[in-house]
Amino acid sequence: MAEVSIRKVEKAYETYKAVHGIDLEIADKEFVVLVGPSGCGKSTTLRMVAGLEEITGGEIWIGGDLVNDVPPRDRDIAMVFQNYALYPHMTVFDNMAFGLKLRKFPREEIKKRVDDAARILDLTTLLDRRPKALSGGQRQRVAMGRAIVRNPRVFLFDEPLSNLDAKLRVQMRTEIKKVHQTIPTTTVYVTHDQIEAMTLADRVVVMNFGRIEQVGPPQELYHNPATRFVAGFIGSPAMNFFPVKVTNEGGLYVQWPGGVKLAVPPQRANRYAPYAGKEMTLGLRPEHLTETHDIEKPGVVRIEVPVDVVEPMGMETMVHFLVNGEEMTARVDPATHAAPGEMLPLAADMNNMHLIDNESNKVV
Ligand SMILES: Nc1ncnc2c1ncn2[C@@H]1O[C@H](COP(=O)(O)OP(=O)(O)O)[C@@H](O)[C@H]1O
């Protein structure tokens, strides 16, 4: 069993506080992804779990052991970095076996573990090659193999795919997920890429400025973001944010600049009624601003917008339009007629609206 427990963990670099007392409980075999913009403290957090960075405050537990003062080599973890330096003069087999040899594992055991890992990673036919005779993706698989043969209690990944081109990144993402399905091991994975986070994680941890904004399964973060930051960070294209005023005129409405008034669905009236009269932010994802064929559905409101740019993507088309100088995005059927400079009718699905308090930046 290897649950990881991060309790009130802080990190200060001299006077600069990189991590502000975070709490996170990771279950045995769980795949957790730390995601957030560059500099938000992801690597620092991971390196503290690895023992590569001293912690300024708090406690880290791995598998029921307090490891604050345990050196990295005794934490029974394996780490894969973005820059996975392989030994150029060693074969793939020896690269994968190296850590076990250092730890004086018996030859038979080493061979078994390397062969098993090679099979999982599809490297069996490459074991005699040297790194320079491998593609970028194959090298990355060797780096993972090196971690797998250790059979650690916890895998730690720090942006392992960032150096690969876009296509390979998507392939390797699937590989990593398959490996976790084959050998379910507690994993903490760091990335700045929200799609990587969504696709890999059992639970996503969104970090911002050294704090945790929200923790949850991917779908929950997507559909119920707790803050404006999470709402804007998760999802691509990003959620639209309209400055609105909440009004109560017999029914509840949100009104954006230019006078467009959108009725709030009745089942949300109680939740939003206390904000009547306030300036708030309406969050609506591009896929909830669509062509008008669903217009009869309850909670769906018809609006017209001036089209700025049309981007056909194949299976869908992004339509950008301006509201008070701010660029908004709708995601429509490619058959929809939209042309720059013309007005386009859209269906706004207010059943999926988010209302954000401008002072606290919380979704209410
Ligand atoms: N050794 C260090 N000394 C001083 N500041 C550091 C050091 N390492 C990281 N930082 C700072 O701590 C913050 C978090 O860094 P990091 O955890 O690497 O961010 P991320 O991995 O999320 O991009 C950044 O502002 C970074 O500049």
Ligand SMILES: [Mg+2]
């Ligand atoms: Mg980093």
